[in-house]
Amino acid sequence: MTLWELFAVVGLICLILEMVVPSMFFLNLAAAGFVTAIVAVYLHSWIYLTLIFVGLSIISILFLRPILLRHKTTKDEETGMKGKYIGKIVKVKEPVSKFAGAISIYDERWEARCENDETINEGEEVRIIKYDSLVLTVERV
Numbered sequence: 001m002t003l004w005e006l007f008a009v010v011g012l013i014c015l016i017l018e019m020v021v022p023s024m025f026f027l028n029l030a031a032a033g034f035v036t037a038i039v040a041v042y043l044h045s046w047i048y049l050t051l052i053f054v055g056l057s058i059i060s061i062l063f064l065r066p067i068l069l070r071h072k073t074t075k076d077e078e079t080g081m082k083g084k085y086i087g088k089i090v091k092v093k094e095p096v097s098k099f100a101g102a103i104s105i106y107d108e109r110w111e112a113r114c115e116n117d118e119t120i121n122e123g124e125e126v127r128i129i130k131y132d133s134l135v136l137t138v139e140r141v
Contacts, residue, residue: 003049004040007033010053024068025061032056089127089141096120096138103128103138111135 001009011033018026036053043049085105094102096112097119103112103126112126113135120126126138 002040003044003046004037007037007040007049007053011037024065027068028060028065029057031060031064085128085131085136087128089125090138092120092122092124092126092138095122096126103136112138114138 011030014026014030014033018024018030032053035056036049039052040049043052088105090103090105092101092112093104093109094100096103096114098114098117101112101114101120103110105128111134114120115129115137118140120138120140125141127141128136129139130137
């Protein structure tokens with residue numbers, strides 16, 4: 001196996017690792033591996049190629065990774081609880097207190113609680129502020 005093939009395989013393995021563990025870390029190593037593979041076609045010293053690979057990896061982790069992480073969206077923002085429930089104003093179905101209560105949102109009944117000691121009566125509007133498992137925390141609007 002020639003040196004350029006070796007670095008291309010390293011880049012491919014790092015690319016596969018990035019698909020399995022989406023951390024935006026292995027993508028930088030994959031890019032460094034592919035660039036080093038191109039350089040290896042013209043340069044045949046494994047010492048210099050290893051230094052190039054390490055240097056490119058460090059540079060891309062320090063400069064490219066923050067840019068990639070800035071543009072990465074989480075599943076919570078796309079379709080999860082934050083996008084669908086948090087911040088919504090809903091009606092109380094059963095009086096909500098610190099220990100019991102229920103609300104209705106999207107024709108679904110959810111257990112609800114207040115953070116403070118107040119009781120919110122049936123029919124009043126509340127805002128969903130957070131969730132904990134299957135219990136939504138609400139506040140008076």
